[in-house]
Amino acid sequence: MTASAADEQRPTATIIVGVRNAGDSAPLLASRLVDAVRRPGVDAVVVDDGSADDTGAVLAASFGDEPGITLIRHEESVGIAVRRNEALRVARGEVIWFVDHDDEWSVAGLDTLMRAIGDADIVFARADFAWGPGPGDRRLIDGVGGWSTPRTISTGSAAELMIGSTIHGYLWSKLFRRSTLGVDPFPALVSQSDVVGVARAVASARSVRVIPDIVYVYRRQPGSITRTRTPDLAALKSAHDGVLVELGGYVQPDERDVFTARFLCLAAVKTAVRWGVAGSAMRHTYRSAQEWARPLSLRAIFRRSKSLGGSILILKVAPSLLPAALRTALKALDTLRALRSRTRVGAEAE
Structure with missing residues (x-):
C-alpha cells in the first residue's frame, strides 16, 4: 500500500485542548497545533476556560486565520471537564485525541495512535511521567508494561485492565472514536472526570487496541489539580462510583x-x-x-x-x-x- 493510499484510509482526527491561564506555554501550544492541523484530515478545538491572563489573546493571535483550528473563548471558568464536553460538540474528526497545554506532545504521537486504531474503537498507549527536572525523575505510566507488541482486546478485557488499575484514566495516552464518547462523557468534577469519561468510552467500544508505544510526556506542574492540598473526597467517590457503573459488570x-x-x-x-x-x-x-x-x-x-x-x-x-x-x-x-x-x-x- 502506498503512503497516499494509507492516508486515505486513516480516519479524520480532532485534537481537543482545554486551557486556563496557560501563561508561557501558550505560544508553544499554538505552534504545535498549527503544525498538527497542517496534516491532512487533522483539525483542533481549543476552549479557553476563562483565563485570567492573556492566554486567549495570545492563542488568537498565534492561530490567525488558520482554518483547521477552532478557538472558543469564555470569560467565566466552569472547569476543564465541561469545556471538553463543549469541544466535543463541535469536533469534526472521526477520532479524538485530548492533550493538555503544559505537557510535551507532538503530531508524531497522534500519527502513532492513528496508525494503530484500525478497526478498533479506542487505542491504549503509554506515556512518560516527569515529576522533576532530572533524567531520572520520570517513569512510564499507563498501558500494559509486559506487552511488547500491539494487541486487540475485547471490551470486557479492557474493563478488567481499568478496574485492575493496569490502565488508568489518563486521556492523553488514548485515542477515541468519536462515537464511543457519546454526549457529555465527562462529569463536572473538580478532579477525576477523565477516568469516568474513559470508562464510558470503554463500555461503548466494540474492541480496544493496546500498543506499547510512548505517545506523550506528562509533566506534573505545581498548580495541577492532582496536587491540591485539600483532596476533594466527593469528587473521588463520584468518580469511583461512575467507573463501577460503567465497567463493574464486567468483573x-x-x-x-x-x-x-x-x-x-x-x-x-x-x-x-x-x-x-x-x-x-x-x-x-x-x-x-x-x-x-x-x-x-x-x-x-x-x-x-x-x-x-x-x-x-x-x-x-x-x-x-x-x-x-x-x-x-x-x-x-x-x-x-x-x-x-x-x-x-x-x-x-x-
Whole structure:
C-alpha cells in the first residue's frame, strides 16, 4: 500500500485542548497545533476556560486565520471537564485525541495512535511521567508494561485492565472514536472526570487496541489539580462510583473490592498525606476511607496485593495509624527514586 493510499484510509482526527491561564506555554501550544492541523484530515478545538491572563489573546493571535483550528473563548471558568464536553460538540474528526497545554506532545504521537486504531474503537498507549527536572525523575505510566507488541482486546478485557488499575484514566495516552464518547462523557468534577469519561468510552467500544508505544510526556506542574492540598473526597467517590457503573459488570465482586481499596480508600489517604493535609481535614479523610473500606473483603484484597491488604487492614481497625505508615512508605520511595535519579545522571555523564 502506498503512503497516499494509507492516508486515505486513516480516519479524520480532532485534537481537543482545554486551557486556563496557560501563561508561557501558550505560544508553544499554538505552534504545535498549527503544525498538527497542517496534516491532512487533522483539525483542533481549543476552549479557553476563562483565563485570567492573556492566554486567549495570545492563542488568537498565534492561530490567525488558520482554518483547521477552532478557538472558543469564555470569560467565566466552569472547569476543564465541561469545556471538553463543549469541544466535543463541535469536533469534526472521526477520532479524538485530548492533550493538555503544559505537557510535551507532538503530531508524531497522534500519527502513532492513528496508525494503530484500525478497526478498533479506542487505542491504549503509554506515556512518560516527569515529576522533576532530572533524567531520572520520570517513569512510564499507563498501558500494559509486559506487552511488547500491539494487541486487540475485547471490551470486557479492557474493563478488567481499568478496574485492575493496569490502565488508568489518563486521556492523553488514548485515542477515541468519536462515537464511543457519546454526549457529555465527562462529569463536572473538580478532579477525576477523565477516568469516568474513559470508562464510558470503554463500555461503548466494540474492541480496544493496546500498543506499547510512548505517545506523550506528562509533566506534573505545581498548580495541577492532582496536587491540591485539600483532596476533594466527593469528587473521588463520584468518580469511583461512575467507573463501577460503567465497567463493574464486567468483573467479579472481588475485583471490584480491590478497585475500591486502591482507587478510593488508599488514594484518598495517600493523596492527603502526600500534600500535607493535617488536623481535622486528615481525620475526615481517613474516617471517610474507613467507612468505604468496611464492606470490602480483606481476603480478596490480600490475594491481589499484600501491601494494599495491609493498608486496608489498618484502615479498618486503626485508621489513625495509616497516615503515619504512608508517610514512612512515601519517604522511603522518594529516597529510592532520588538515588536512582542520581545513579542514572552519573551513568549518563560517564
